[in-house]
Amino acid sequence: MFQPFGHERQPHGPLVVPVLGVLSGLLIWELAVRLAHLPRWFLPAPSAIVQAFVRDRALLWRHTAVTLEEVLVGLALSLVLGLALALAIAASPTLERTLYPAIVASQAIPVLALAPLLLIWLGYGLSPKVVVVVLTCFFPITVNTADGLRNVDPELVDLVRSMGGRGWQVFRIVRLPGALPSFFSGLRVAAAVSVIGALIGEWVGSSAGLGYLMIRSASQFLTDRVFAAVVIAAVLSIGLFWLIGWVERITLRWRQLPRSERPAAAR
């Protein structure tokens, strides 16, 4: 029914150009390592990293599962905390003045300094890593959602009020749906940085997870395994980012209509 704009449909499909770019990058890397005779412990070629994937697949999988759990639990808690704070900030200027400094200050804490304390308080298990993930992830969710709730078109608010809508109805009909795009922007940023949060948590003190595996493998000069773990962490980040984007596209279907085009049967 709707004709997509030209720039949305590329001649070779959306994936061809980025895939070609990555492949040629890998090829140059492989050739450079072979021609310079770099030892595997110094810089492994892509083919060596693939070998590490195959060789260590069970090990990699076990540590990936640990990190993934930390990330997912952390993201879920960030979602709850981030939304609750955003609602509080948007609901009352007093709460905003009280909470905002604390929220911003939480981002000034160097996580690397905090993590040893978390180790002392919470031990080596799942919870200190989840705390680090939450500290990294709730902030973009809170700030974006609060902005979205506040920056809603005041005339839309007046419209609902002029129809007799009360505070709660204005919130449900105008503010909440109007803030969804900003909320998803924040959630996508949170998803992208969540894996970093988990890795930092693991670097400080743990006995499992991709971050732990990276440190242990590096100390043993198993550089190909370090790279394999990095690749997995990157794939997790990209995958989460993409997953949130997918949920966003389904939830916000109304945003995808061409703005200046209209259906042929307009009248």
Added chain:
Amino acid sequence: MSEPTMPFWRIEIRNVSKTFSHAGQQLLVLDTVSLQVRDREFVSVIGPSGCGKSTLLNIIAGLEEPSSGEVWLDGSPAPERLGRVAYMHQRDLLLPWRTVLDNVVLGLELAGVPRAQARERARGWLVRFGLEGFADVYPAALSGGMRQRAAFLRTLLTERPVLLLDEPFGALDALTRAEMQEWLLALWGDVGRTVLFVTHDVEEAILLADRVLVMSQRPGRILREYSVPLPRPRTYQHVTDPAFVALKAELLATLRAERVKGQVNVPAVRS
């Protein structure tokens, strides 16, 4: 006012003034405005930009309170007015995340009508509003005229006897605008509502209304009132009627005189 057969005013504005304070400055926007609108009457309010027309409608709708004076609805003072009259803004203000059908039922939804029932009631109107087949489409896919008609249907479906229309066709191109005016004339004849219509287009004001009120420059006052001596039902043909042409000339003269006065007055006040 003392006769036993007191006329039934749907809207009555009694000496309403409105002052805004901005950065320590007091700005008088409306200066003792009084007007009355009868049941099922169509009254146009015309005036220069910034004369306080929209503030007047905001006050009648209850979005703002007058600094002094009173608003009466249906023959009694109405200190609480939100939700009592239907108000259509110049912008269509369709919620982009709701389909056309879910947008137009907004008033019914807020009045507590169950959604399924509200949708059923709205569907019957879509044909009349040229929105047949667009019930489940998002507003972004509609043309300007269709968006405005959807906004109008939403206003009408609030099922209030009084409609306040603030330059509803102001943003449309000339052709669509003329089409919408004829369409509104036909519709108004059928639905039996009271309309207060704000515009800065002289032809539109005359063509649609029973009476035209002319407002002054800021601070807004009602300068003159004209009855429109044209029979109903009206069509666009009436714009060439001698009575129409004469009234248009008179209205334009009044507006021009006001503008000249404004231009002379402003420096005089400042010095």
